[in-house]
Amino acid sequence: MKSFCAIILGLLFQFTYCQSKIKSISPTVDLHNSLNIQIIETLGNFLETKDSKLWLESDFKKFQFPFYEIMDIQNGKMGSDFYQPSLMEIIPTDKDDQKIIKIAFIGYNPKTKSNLIKAIYNMIASKKEGKIFFSKYINYATKDWTEKKEDNITYSISPLKKANNIEIEKQKTDIKQLSEFFETEKFPIYYYSTVSPEEAFKLKGFDYHPMMYTDQSGGFAEPYNIIISGNNSEYYTHEVVHLYTAKLFPKINSYFDEGIATYFGGSGKYDYLWQKEKLKKYLKENPDFDVFKHFNIYEKLYFEKETPIPYVVSAVLCEMILIKFGKEKLFTVFKNGNSVEKVLESFHLNQKNINSELRQFLKN
Template identity: 75%
Template structure:
């Protein structure tokens, strides 16, 4: 009788697994281990539903959407569900009831008969009161990082970098300026200070991501007042601006969002004035450049490999608007989520004058 129920259990588990989103499981995963069985079952349910009920409550409170990196990750040029999750490893952390779960997103191209990998993602599985819950990898990987509290900033510092008090003071001064400009009190900011974009993506849970090696600087502003910096610096005003705009203008159009962030914080390792000088040079060398043909602020149009042209153009546009109309008029466009095209109309910018006005503002004409 017991043998019969054991067989039924195995069949039910296999059926449950076959219905889940897990495409395959590596032979290196011990599927006889009772904790692993629970993890696999819960992982399948989470991947199928992407429900927050499978994540620990503290992660929801701190990160709002702790698994947002996985939303839409199946999509690519080959289709909306081309990349499917495969369980690569379940690894011991040395702690009871806590393991690292490593998932790869892989697609098979039938034309070339080859596998394509999009990402390898880590999360932590924790057993609490008999149930499995997932947690962001950043909590685990930074458990031994140094912590420094500086005014409203809480720094988590990579063990591979030196902490700069001078950069902290610059950041505090910019936060004071931003609070005055946006008219709000400063708020707590959690700043993860890493040495490179590669380390940033590892903090976000990735062993591999296609954007890990495209630049030697960069980072992210996350929900709930979190900055993850890969600039080897305690100063990252560009991303701090995004924390302000996300709070005050949650529907802000990306063109204006990146513009105002670049206006205050520059881009990459260089401040706005440096980037603006590079833009002047770019426009001199490219007299036919048309602002209206480059309103995708994320277009990968770089000048001398350092200046993201759409970012800096949008920053200058923001500066022009503030100078002529004042910040409150600009805030109205931010608040309404107005597109770049419609926002230009609000400020009397159009195909007949925007390029000449930009050049005149930069004193190129």
């Protein structure tokens, strides 16, 4: 009789879940398990409402906005809510009251009659005081990682690598210089060190994300002074600069944010001087290149697969401004958060003269 009731409850649940935010549930998910059913009900509620009360409070204290990666993940070029969540797995952990939730965000294109996948995302579901709460996958994924504290940085080191003490010392030196330049005290930094962008994305919860395999290096500066490095390195000054600018200049235009980060920390595997030489070569080979048409930092415009042109151009502009006007004037425009064009105007640069001024500066 109990078995029959469980089957009936499972069938009723399968009928009702489709009315929630969850588009489909894989047959591998055990719908006879009472904890699974409670998790699915709460998951449907969370995906529908994005209610922060359904997320562990401790995550907000550590990450500020722990589920921002999936806040608008359903939206895309095909429209809002195009990518619908499908529950792929509910995976047990070593704790009876904790499970891994694996969700795919999939859209159907009626014109091509094909399914398009946006991402596969993991998060943790825990039962506390009879209720289900979600949390970021990174806490679970790094629970057995090695921690190493050096000055103001706490490193969490992937088991796929060993800490590089030379890079750690180099990072400490750069942080000292950054604190002097920005005229502020050092602050605690938590640094996740992974071997690749793929592993970095996995820490953020993604089994698949369209950006996971586009670059050989990269990483993230997260709220509350967190770095997630995919560079197989304990040195990542570019992203550390973003922590300083986020703290000091919350309105900074993203174009100049990437510029000042590239000026101090280069981009990818190479420092600013290396990138600057590549830009000189690029401009020589492309005399008609118009800087004014390429202020979009998300534009995938690379030279020799290593130099992100918008980043490096912005870095050179930052250097020009520092030399000609001083850092106080630069800090002023960082604080204002004006458009790129407005900022350049304040330094007597515009569409008519910016290309000649940039090229002339690079010759010096």
